Amino acid sequence: MSKSQPPSRRALLSATAAGLVAAPAILSKPLHAAESQAVRMVTSWPQGAPGPGWSADRLADRITRMSGGALTVKVFGAGSLVPALEVFDAVGAGTAEIAHTASLFWRGKTPAAPLFTAGPFGLTAVEHNAWIHHGGGQDLWDALYAPFNLKPFMAGNSGMQMGGWFNREITSLSDLAGLKMRIPGLGGAIFEKLGGAPVTLPPGEIFGALQSGLIDGAEFLGPWSDSAFGFQKVARYYYRPGFHEPNGTAEALVNRDWFAGLSDAHRAIVAEACTAENSVGLAEAEWNNADALRRLIEEDDVTLRDWPDDVLRAAKSAAEEVLDDLAATGNLAGRIVASFREARDRAARWGRVGYESFFRARGLS
DSSP states (O other), X not given: OOTTSOOOHHHHHOXXXXXXXXOOOOSSOOOOOSSOEEEEEEESSOTTOTTHHHHHHHHHHHHHHHTTTSEEEEEEOTTTSSOGGGHHHHHHHTSSSEEEEOGGGGTTTSTTGGGGTOXXXXXXXXXXXXXXXXXXXXXXXXXXXXXXXXXXXXXXXXXXXXXXXXXXXXXXXXXXXXXXXXXXXXXXXXHXXXXXXXXXXXXXXHHHHHHHTSOSEEOOSOXXXXXXXXXXXXOOEEEEOOTTOSOOEEEEEEEHHHHHTSOHHHHHHHHHHHHHHHHHHHHHHHHHHHHHHHHHHHTSOOEEEEOOHHHHHHHHHXXXXXXXXXXXXXXHHHHHHHXXXXXXXXXXXXXXXXXXXXXXXXXXX
């Protein structure tokens, strides 16, 4: 099966499947390792899920190969060792050494966590990387997770997100009243302020909830991963933009005690493997989203819609309230929000001059 074509939903979600595809060989044949440590990586994704599941597979492969097999990483998809939304606690407790997941799931554990996946009306993937690497974001992220015995790394990115799938049109803000939507993280907090009823579900449960009517709408990632999960089969309307998540940073959670016990070389391998996957995962998503969107519209008869203006205006106002609420939860959260806002404002100034003007020029006929 070509990686440019989405797999069947049955193949994707089968609990007994060994994975949709083998992760590609990242490096040359590894050197023989005198000793090999088995390393468990748990994920929040179904085994082999296009996008984040492939990122997890590649990350495991990189660490194994770069260490010459001294660290042999085995991936456990969602539910095979621990449930999808329990990987945070599992790694902190040492049930597994590494998790591949997203920080937006951990709002209930530490309210500022979702900002390290994406902030509403905030940073694009490239801007987010700049904040983490050069704007003090990594130090704040480390401080936030340290009490949980976790060391976080960026480790993949699904790029610009879409607004979500619905079985009926959203024509005005009033249509959101009481609407049940799968939308975790800070996006869920915004949706609640707009009158909706946010629901948090792991990725593997979204399709069934949409199909059964348990939820009225759902967001996940972008066209490539969304179509692989089959959402177009149970919902017709696809909304843009993903104002709640203009970036899709995945995280590798590493047990701090285990990480501290590694050699300097092996700690560097884990860190650099995450950095590499962050770049490759984003490129993969950008490349595949374009063709997947074409197929959704031309072959699957999906109707693409813009969010109504009154929804966007209300959501933008609500987003600032959500950030204010978040900043009030504690000193560290306040520092994270302030840093995020500073990075957002800095990026916006350059974005208007550089990117926005270029996109307008590129669109000229």
